[in-house]
Amino acid sequence: MIKNSNLRKRLFANAMHKEIFFLVFGAAIIPTVIVAVSLYHFIFYVTAEQIGIPETIAYHIVPAASKVTEMLFLVIPTVIVFILVIAYRISHSIVGPYDRIIREMNESLNGQRRGPISLRKNDRFWPLVCAINDILHKMENP
Numbered sequence: 001m002i003k004n005s006n007l008r009k010r011l012f013a014n015a016m017h018k019e020i021f022f023l024v025f026g027a028a029i030i031p032t033v034i035v036a037v038s039l040y041h042f043i044f045y046v047t048a049e050q051i052g053i054p055e056t057i058a059y060h061i062v063p064a065a066s067k068v069t070e071m072l073f074l075v076i077p078t079v080i081v082f083i084l085v086i087a088y089r090i091s092h093s094i095v096g097p098y099d100r101i102i103r104e105m106n107e108s109l110n111g112q113r114r115g116p117i118s119l120r121k122n123d124r125f126w127p128l129v130c131a132i133n134d135i136l137h138k139m140e141n142p
Contacts, residue, residue, distance in 0.1 A: 017095035024087040032079060036072060043068065097123040101132065108136055 012018040043065075097119050107113040116133040119126065 013092070013095050013099055016098070017091055020091040020094055021087050024090055025083060028083045028087065029080060032083070033076075036076060040068065040072065093122055094124050096120075097125045097129070101125060101129060105132065114140065 012021065100119065100123075101117055104113065104117045108117075116136060117129050119129055
């Protein structure tokens, strides 16, 4: 197994990290965009069709439409960045421990390390690591 000392410098730890990230990001961003576009369409185009847009109503709808458009151009990028950060943290808290468990299990099997596998406080897979640590303890102390 080749060790890479630049693991923290890469954006994605491995292909699984990238896959989970885009799955979480897509699951969050696609509905967000659909709802934003649908609401925009509903508020302005459908309402305008139904009312027939007399001049006084059009006079009030056009400025409102431009304000909503400005807000969408400000809010949607902010929401997308927020979703990106959350998706990255979720995917990293899954993939980081996965890689660490695999690496430390291989080191233990090859006799390169002794002792339990450790994880960070917010990492996933705690039940799995506890079970693996129990097995390792029984193998070291028969």
